[in-house]
Amino acid sequence: KQEVTQIPAALSVPEGENLVLNCSFTDSAIYNLQWFRQDPGKGLTSLLLIQSSQREQTSGRLNASLDKSSGRSTLYIAASQPGDSATYLCAVIPLYNQGGKLIFGQGTELSVKP
Amino acid sequence: KAGVTQTPRYLIKTRGQQVTLSCSPISGHRSVSWYQQTPGQGLQFLFEYFSETQRNKGNFPGRFSGRQFSNSRSEMNVSTLELGDSALYLCASSLVTPNTGELFFGEGSRLTVL
Numbered sequence: 001k002q003e004v005t006q007i008p009a010a011l012s013v014p015e016g017e018n019l020v021l022n023c024s025f026t027d028s029a030i031y032n033l034q035w036f037r038q039d040p041g042k043g044l045t046s047l048l049l050i051q052s053s054q055r056e057q058t059s060g061r062l063n064a065s066l067d068k069s070s071g072r073s074t075l076y077i078a079a080s081q082p083g084d085s086a087t088y089l090c091a092v093i094p095l096y097n098q099g100g101k102l103i104f105g106q107g108t109e110l111s112v113k114p
Numbered sequence: 115k116a117g118v119t120q121t122p123r124y125l126i127k128t129r130g131q132q133v134t135l136s137c138s139p140i141s142g143h144r145s146v147s148w149y150q151q152t153p154g155q156g157l158q159f160l161f162e163y164f165s166e167t168q169r170n171k172g173n174f175p176g177r178f179s180g181r182q183f184s185n186s187r188s189e190m191n192v193s194t195l196e197l198g199d200s201a202l203y204l205c206a207s208s209l210v211t212p213n214t215g216e217l218f219f220g221e222g223s224r225l226t227v228l
Contacts, residue, residue, distance in 0.1 A: 034217065043118075043204055044219040089157070101170050102149070102206075102217065104157040 002027045002094045006105035013080055014113050021075040021108045023090035028068045031093040035064050035075050038087045038107070047088075048075070052095075080112045116141065118207050118220035126226045132193040135223045139186050139207030146188040147217065148180060151202040160203075163188055192225075200227045 003026045013019050023033070032051045036044040048057045048064040050073070056065040063076040073090055087109045091102040119138040127133050139146050148160040159172040163182035180190040186207075192199055202224050206217040 036219070041202075041224070043120075043221040044206075046216055046218060049216045091157075101159045101162065101172065102147075102157075103159075106156050 002030075002092065002103045004090060004092060004103050004105040006088075006090060006108050008108060009106065010109040010111070012111040012113065015080060015082060017080050017112075018076070018078050019080055019110075021077070021088050021090075021110070023073040023075070023105055025071045025073075025092050025103075027094065028071055029095035030068065031095055033064075033066055033073050033090060033092045034102070035062075035073075036089045036091065038089060044089065077110075080110075082112050082114050085110055085112050118205055118218055120203075120205050120220035120223050122223060123221060124224045124226075126228060127195050128228050129195055129197060131195050132191060133195060133225060134189055134191045135203055135205075135225075137188045137190075137205030137207075137220060139188070139205075140218055143207035143209050143218075144186050145208040145210065145215075146182055146186065147206045147208070148188070148190050149204045149206065150174075151204060151222070152200075157204070160190065195227045197227050200225060 005024045007022050034049045035047040038044050050057050050066040061078040066073045087107040089107045091104045121136045145164045147162040149157050151157045161171045161180050162169050166182045177193045182188045202222045204219050204222045206219045208215045208217050
């Protein structure tokens with residue numbers, strides 16, 4: 001059974017710091033991994049999608065890497081800003097899955113202090 | 115291009131009642147998935163529809179049901195509401211298949227059961 005874990009559960013950093021969020025999954029047989037952002041009381045905003053054949057994806061100040069063999073992904077945020085404060089979720093779609101069942105981690109709640 | 119639209123955004127019901135939530139996917143997207151989000155359980159998959167067919171279903175009781183119409187709009191229904199059904203219900207759409215494609219989420223429908 002696929003399980004996704006995100007550590008730490010919460011993180012507080014000063015503005016301008018570079019930071020790394022971690023995501024681990026127990027079964028390397030995945031279609032892809034997706035990182036999301038969720039603001040309080042809101043829906044999920046897709047940040048980056050990494051296909052199983054890819055090693056990383058970049059969008060602006062965000063860079064996500066994927067190491068399937070070790071079951072790990074990291075989301076790197078450069079030069080953090082107070083507007084980056086949100087909960088960050090990673091999710092995988094298992095390879096054996098029919099019909100897009102995302103398996104989510106519990107999320108990392110990020111607070112960037114001015 | 116309009117995003118995923120969910121209605122209603124907020125609703126309050128009492129135990130025993132039923133509720134219907136609606137989701138309009140991004141134009142051209144044919145796959146719609148539903149998720150339940152609670153503080154204790156996190157994000158859990160309910161079901162996924164593609165071309166009016168349910169392709170996958172999560173581990174929820176039969177009180178939770180859904181359907182998809184020919185225009186890809188989807189509804190989910192919860193009958194005989196229980197206090198534990200209070201949650202944020204999120205809908206996601208994908209262009210063809212969520213297995214390899216990116217999922218886009220709506221803002222959610224916040225259900226409170228009294």
